[in-house]
Amino acid sequence: MSSLVGFLSLVFAIGINFYLFLSRYIFKFKKQKFNLFIRLSSLLTLLSFFSLMYAYVVSDFSNYNVFQNSHSNKPLIYKISGTWGNHEGSMLLWLSILSIFSFFFSFTKNIDESFQRLTLIIQSLLHILFGLFIVFTSNPFLVNSILVNEGLGLNPILQDPGLAVHPPILYAGYVGYSIVFSIAIAGLFQNTDDEWLYVAKKWSLISWTFLTGGIALGSYWAYYELGWGGWWFWDPVENISLMPWIAGLALVHSLMMVRGEQAIKKWIVFLSILCFSLSVFGTFLVRSGILTSVHSFAADASRGIFILLIFFIVTGFGFLVFLLKEPKKSNALNLLFINKVSALVINNILMIIATLTILLGTIYPIIIEVLYNKRISVGGPYFNSTVIPIMIPGFLLMSVAPILSWQTNKINNSKKYVLAFIVLSVLVLIQSYFLDFNTWGFVGLLLGFWIILASIIAIFSSYKIKINIKFFKIINPHVAHIGVGIAIIGITCSSIFQNELDFNLNEGDKFIVNGKTVLFEKIETTNEINFQSLRGKFLFDIEKNRSKEIEAGKNYYPVSKMITSEAGILHQWNKDIYFILGDQKNNEWFVKVLINPFVSFIWLGVIIMMYSGLIAVSRR
Amino acid sequence: MNRIFILTPLIVLFVICIFSLVYLLSGKDPNKPPSALLNKDVPIFESSSLYNAKDIIKTKDIKNKKTLINFFASWCSPCKIEHPLFFEIRKKYPELYLLGFNHKDPPSDAKKYLKDDGNPYDFVGVDSDGLIALEFGVFGLPETYLINEDGKIIYKFMGPITIDILKNEIEPLL
Numbered sequence: 134m135s136s137l138v139g140f141l142s143l144v145f146a147i148g149i150n151f152y153l154f155l156s157r158y159i160f161k162f163k164k165q166k167f168n169l170f171i172r173l174s175s176l177l178t179l180l181s182f183f184s185l186m187y188a189y190v191v192s193d194f195s196n197y198n199v200f201q202n203s204h205s206n207k208p209l210i211y212k213i214s215g216t217w218g219n220h221e222g223s224m225l226l227w228l229s230i231l232s233i234f235s236f237f238f239s240f241t242k243n244i245d246e247s248f249q250r251l252t253l254i255i256q257s258l259l260h261i262l263f264g265l266f267i268v269f270t271s272n273p274f275l276v277n278s279i280l281v282n283e284g285l286g287l288n289p290i291l292q293d294p295g296l297a298v299h300p301p302i303l304y305a306g307y308v309g310y311s312i313v314f315s316i317a318i319a320g321l322f323q324n325t326d327d328e329w330l331y332v333a334k335k336w337s338l339i340s341w342t343f344l345t346g347g348i349a350l351g352s353y354w355a356y357y358e359l360g361w362g363g364w365w366f367w368d369p370v371e372n373i374s375l376m377p378w379i380a381g382l383a384l385v386h387s388l389m390m391v392r393g394e395q396a397i398k399k400w401i402v403f404l405s406i407l408c409f410s411l412s413v414f415g416t417f418l419v420r421s422g423i424l425t426s427v428h429s430f431a432a433d434a435s436r437g438i439f440i441l442l443i444f445f446i447v448t449g450f451g452f453l454v455f456l457l458k459e460p461k462k463s464n465a466l467n468l469l470f471i472n473k474v475s476a477l478v479i480n481n482i483l484m485i486i487a488t489l490t491i492l493l494g495t496i497y498p499i500i501i502e503v504l505y506n507k508r509i510s511v512g513g514p515y516f517n518s519t520v521i522p523i524m525i526p527g528f529l530l531m532s533v534a535p536i537l538s539w540q541t542n543k544i545n546n547s548k549k550y551v552l553a554f555i556v557l558s559v560l561v562l563i564q565s566y567f568l569d570f571n572t573w574g575f576v577g578l579l580l581g582f583w584i585i586l587a588s589i590i591a592i593f594s595s596y597k598i599k600i601n602i603k604f605f606k607i608i609n610p611h612v613a614h615i616g617v618g619i620a621i622i623g624i625t626c627s628s629i630f631q632n633e634l635d636f637n638l639n640e641g642d643k644f645i646v647n648g649k650t651v652l653f654e655k656i657e658t659t660n661e662i663n664f665q666s667l668r669g670k671f672l673f674d675i676e677k678n679r680s681k682e683i684e685a686g687k688n689y690y691p692v693s694k695m696i697t698s699e700a701g702i703l704h705q706w707n708k709d710i711y712f713i714l715g716d717q718k719n720n721e722w723f724v725k726v727l728i729n730p731f732v733s734f735i736w737l738g739v740i741i742m743m744y745s746g747l748i749a750v751s752r753r
Numbered sequence: 754m755n756r757i758f759i760l761t762p763l764i765v766l767f768v769i770c771i772f773s774l775v776y777l778l779s780g781k782d783p784n785k786p787p788s789a790l791l792n793k794d795v796p797i798f799e800s801s802s803l804y805n806a807k808d809i810i811k812t813k814d815i816k817n818k819k820t821l822i823n824f825f826a827s828w829c830s831p832c833k834i835e836h837p838l839f840f841e842i843r844k845k846y847p848e849l850y851l852l853g854f855n856h857k858d859p860p861s862d863a864k865k866y867l868k869d870d871g872n873p874y875d876f877v878g879v880d881s882d883g884l885i886a887l888e889f890g891v892f893g894l895p896e897t898y899l900i901n902e903d904g905k906i907i908y909k910f911m912g913p914i915t916i917d918i919l920k921n922e923i924e925p926l927l
Binding site for chain 1: 759760762763766769770772773774775776777778779828857883887
C-alpha cells in the first residue's frame with residue numbers, strides 16, 4: 134500500500150513539473166498559482182520518499198527494494214537510513230532534496246518575478262529528468278514477486294550512525310548546486326541586473342557548507358570504520374566529491390568579490406554550471422558502476438547510459454546557453470601585481486587546475502581501459518604529488534588576501550607580515566629540526582601556522598575589536614581562513630608524523646605505546662541483535678589510576694555474511710591512539726597501533742569552515 | 754581566442770561522454786572485479802554431507818577433476834532462479850563435478866528445497882556457520898566458482914548465473 138502511494142505521488146510530482154514546464158509556452162498562469170504547483174510537487178515528492186521510508190520502518194518485504202536491503206531485526210535508525218542505503222532509495226532522496234530546494238526558492242523575496250519563475254522552470258526540467266530516471270531504471274517501489282517474511286539485510290559497513298546522516302547532508306550539497314545552476318542559466322537568458330548574483334551567493338554558500346559537512350562526515354566515518362588508520366584515500370568517490378567542493382569554493386570566492394566586472398560575472402556563470410555538472414558527473418560515475426569503490430551499488434548498463442544522457446543534456450545545455458548568451462559587454466579587470474582582483478584570479482586559476490587534475494586522475498583509468506584494454510588504478514601518489522603542490526601558492530596567498538586593497542598594490546602593515554613570516558619560519562624550522570625533519574612536514578606546518586598567524590594579525594590590526602554579531606560578520610573571511618590553517622596543521626601532522634606499531638600478543642600481555650604501558654586485558658565475544666562482536670579490551674596507561682579502556686575488534690553480520698572492522702580510538706586533544714585488532718595466529722593476536730597526531734584539528738578546522746559558511750550566508 | 758575558451762568545456766564534455774559511453778557499451782563490468790582468489794589454489798575446506806553427517810568432503814577430494822562449486826540456500830530467492838540451469842550443466846557436462854555448499858540453512862529447509870526443486874549436485878556440503886563461504890570470500894548468495902584439475906580457481910561469478918553467462922563465460926572454460 135505504501136509502495137503504491139509512493140509510486141503514484143512520485144509520478145504525479147513529475148506530471149506537475151511537466152505542466153509547469155509547459156506553462157512557459159502554453160498555459161500561462163499567475164505567480165501564486167505557479168508557486169503553489171511548485172510547492173505541491175515538492176510535497177508529493179517528499180510524500181513519495183516518506184512512503185518508502187515507512188515501508189522500511191515497518192519492514193514491508195512486499196516491496197522488493199526493502200526486501201533487498203533491509204532486515205526485520207535491524208535497529209530502527211538503520212531501517213530509516215536503509216531508505217537511502219541503496220541505489221534506488223538514494224536517487225529518490227536526491228530528487229526529494231532537489232524539490233526541497235525548489236520549495237524554499239519559491240519563497241525567495243526581492244527578486245524579479247519572471248527571473249524566479251524561469252529559475253524554477255529549469256529546476257522543474259531537472260526534476261523531470263531525474264524523476265524519469267528513477268521511474269524507468271531505478272524504481273524503489275517494485276513489488277516483490279516472491280512471498281517472503283525476511284529481508285536480505287543492509288550492507289553492514291553502512292550500519293553506522295555517522296554514515297546514516299552522511300548521504301542526506303552530502304546530497305544537500307550536491308543537489309544544492311542545481312539551484313545555483315538554474316539561477317545562472319536564468320541569469321543568462323534574462324541578462325537583467327546583478328541582483329541574481331546575491332541570490333546565487335546565498336545558495337552556493339548553503340550548498341558548499343552542506344557539501345563540506347557531508348565530505349567531512351564521510352571522511353570521519355572512513356577513519357574509524359574502515360580501520361585503515363587514515364581519513365582520506367583518494368578513492369574515486371572521494372575525488373568526485375572533492376571536485377565540486379573545490380569548484381564551489383572558487384565560485385563562493387568569486388561571488389563575494391564580484392563588483393560588476395563582466396569578466397568575473399561570466400566566470401561565475403561558468404563555475405555555476407561546472408559545479409552542478411561535476412555533481413551530476415559524480416552521480417554518473419558512482420551509479421553506472423564505472424568506478425569501483427566502497428560506494429559500489431549494484432549497477433546495470435542501462436542505468437549508466439540513462440544517467441550519462443542526463444549528464445550530457447544538463448552540462449551540454451548549460452554550456453551551450455553559456456556559449457550563445459554570453460554577456461557581450463566587457464570592461465577590463467583592475468588587475469595589479471597584488472590586489473584583491475589579482476588574488477581572486479590567481480585563487481580561481483589554482484582551484485580550477487586542481488579540479489581538472491583530480492578529474493584527469495579520476496577518469497584516466499576509464500580512458501586507458503577503453504584505449505588499451507588494461508585496468509589501471511590511479512591513487513594517492515598521483516594526487517598527493519600533483520594536487521597538493523598546485524594548492525600551495527593559494528594557501529600562501531589566502532593568509533593576506535582578505536586585507537588586500539581593491540585599487541592599489543599596497544598592503545597595510547606589510548612590514549609586520551614580513552617580520553611575522555620570518556620569525557615563524559625560523560621557529561618551525563627549529564621545531565622540525567629537533568623532531569625528525571621532513572620537507573613536506575615543514576612546508577605544511579609553516580603554511581598552516583602562517584595562515585593562522587597572518588589572519589590573527591589582520592584581525593587585530595585592521596578592525597576594532599568588539600564582541601557583537603556585526604564584528605563576527607566582518608572578520609568572517611579571516612575566521613574561515615583560520616579554519617583552513619588549523620585543518621592544514623591537522624592534515625600535515627596526521628599524515629606525515631603518523632607512527633605505526635605492530636604487536637603479537639596474548640591475553641594479559643603488557644606493551645608500551647607512546648611511553649605508556651598498555652594491558653591487553655582480554656578477548657570478548659558477544660551476540661548483539663544483528664551481529665556478533667569480537668572485541669579485544671585494552672587498558673591504556675595502567676600505571677595511573679585513571680587508565681582508559683579501549684575496545685577494538687570486528688563485527689560479523691550473519692545476514693549479509695560480512696565482517697567489518699571496528700577500530701578502537703582513544704581521542705586526546707593532540708593525538709588519536711588508534712587500535713586495530715588483527716587475526717589470531719598461533720594463539721597470538723596481531724594488534725596494530727597507530728599514533729595519529731593532531732587529527733582532531735582536521736575536524737575542528739572543518740567545523741570552523743562550516744561555521745563561516747553559515748555566517749556568510751547571512752552577510753550581504 | 755575567447756570563443757575557444759568558451760568552446761573548451763563543450764569539447765571536454767564530448768570527449769568524456771564518448772569515452773564513458775564506449776566503456777559502458779563495451780560490457781565491461783568493474784563491479785565484478787576478479788576475485789582475489791582467481792588463479793589461486795582453492796581454499797582448504799572440510800564439510801559433511803547434508804544427507805549423511807559421516808560423509809565428509811575435503812579439498813583433496815576434488816583434485817584431478819573439474820569442479821563447479823555453488824553456494825546456495827533455501828532462503829535465497831536468486832538461487833531459486835539459477836537452480837534449473839545446474840540440471841542443464843549436469844546433462845551437458847556429465848564429467849563436471851558439481852559441488853553445492855548449503856549456506857546457513859536449517860538442514861530440514863535445505864532438504865525440502867532440494868526435494869521440491871530437485872538436486873543437481875554430486876555432493877551437497879553443509880556450511881552451517883558460513884566459515885567455508887568466508888574462506889572463499891563469498892560476498893552474497895548465490896556465488897559460483899569453477900575449479901580446474903590442478904585445484905586452481907579459474908572463474909568466479911557473483912549472483913545468479915544466467916544462460917548468457919553460462920554460454921559466454923563458463924562453457925569456454927569447460
